[in-house]
Amino acid sequence: MEQKLIALDLDGTTLNEHSQISTRTRQVLQKASKAGHIVSIVTGRPYRISKDIYDKLGIKTPMVNFNGALGHIPHQNWNREYQDTFPREIALDLLNNKEKLGIKMIAAxxxxxxxxxxxxxSYNDDFFPxxxxxxxILNEINLKYDPASITMLVERRAREKIIATLQQIYGEAIEVGVWGGPNPVLELEPKGITKEKGLxxxxxxFNISRKNVIAFGDEHNDIEMIDYAGWGVVMKNGIDPLKKIANDVTSLDNTQDGLANYLEDYLQLAE
Structure with a gap:
């Protein structure tokens, strides 16, 4: 079998309902890696809350964070590392107008x-310290550099209104995304950034042709990545719009090692 690039979303895909990687999933991904395939994490998560998963997998490949804004190899100085950012003034403007907009917490x-x-x-999703x-503390003195991402906890009832306002005011500089977790969290990335860019x-x-790219996902921020991949696979628990553009859907969900079972069959890894 030709070498494949396997792109993994984390939440709702590679991770189970406890936001952990199961023993079986880890074993299958390590088996895929040993078989010569390239296993790579492509996530909306910041590096700080994905590096432990990367380390548990024991891989040495590049990782993509912030929905495509950061590409790097953890624990290494990689000469092809990149990071896209947007103006720090947007973060400060949001901070100054957070009550008016309905933003409870903001992290840059x-x-x-x-x-x-x-x-x-009280929020257990690790997005906020x-x-x-x-x-x-986010203020004009401490924010010395342009951010690659902004994460905001917003008032649930005002979420759609906030999204529309953000797109109207800052739409030329940023992309607005909705986190698929239990809390009403919005993510801002630089304009034009999607997981497809990272993939x-x-x-x-790695000089891998598009037809040899496999991507797994479950949420809105995976749409461009699933669409780009030669073989885009959506989790059983994934959203319907994503399933409509997928090449295939797993028969099991993320709580049942759906990704591991699918990949083991697809790559013929079973011993």
Whole structure:
């Protein structure tokens, strides 16, 4: 079998309902890697809350974070690393108008930066810090660099209105995405950034043709990646619009090792 590039979304796809990678999923992905295929994480998550999963997989391939805004090899200085950003003034403007817009919490970050307006340990999704040092508070003094991503916890009833307002005011500079988790979280990335950009970058780096790219996903932010992949697979628990453009849908969901079972069959990895 020709070498494949396997792109993995994390939440709702590679991870189970406890946001963990199961033993079986890890074993199958390591088997795929040993068989010569390239296993790569392509996630909306920041690097800080995906590196432990990367390390558990034991892979050495590049990882894409922030829905395509950051491409890098963890723990290495990779000369092809990239990071796209947008003007810091947008973060400060959002901070100054958060009450008016209906934003409860806001975090601005890049690969090695995390600043937030407040901490809150009641949210268990790790997007927002539970403790903040003085130099980690989001303000004009601490925000020295342009962010690659902004994450916002918003009022649920005002979410659609907030999205429309953000697109109207900042639409030329940013993309607005909705996190698929339980809390009403919005993600902002630089204009033109999608997971497809990260996946194209990986494919070009490894000289893998589009037909040999397999991508797994479940949510809105996976649409461009699934559409680009030569073989786009959507999880059983995935959203319907994604299933409509997929090449295939797993027979099991993310709580049942759906990705592992599918990949083992597809790559003929069973011993």
């Amino acid at each position: 970050e890049a690969k090695d930066m995390l600043l937030a307006n407040s901490s809150d340990s 539970s403790v903040l040092a003085k130099n980690e 194209r970058y990986l494919a070009k780096n």
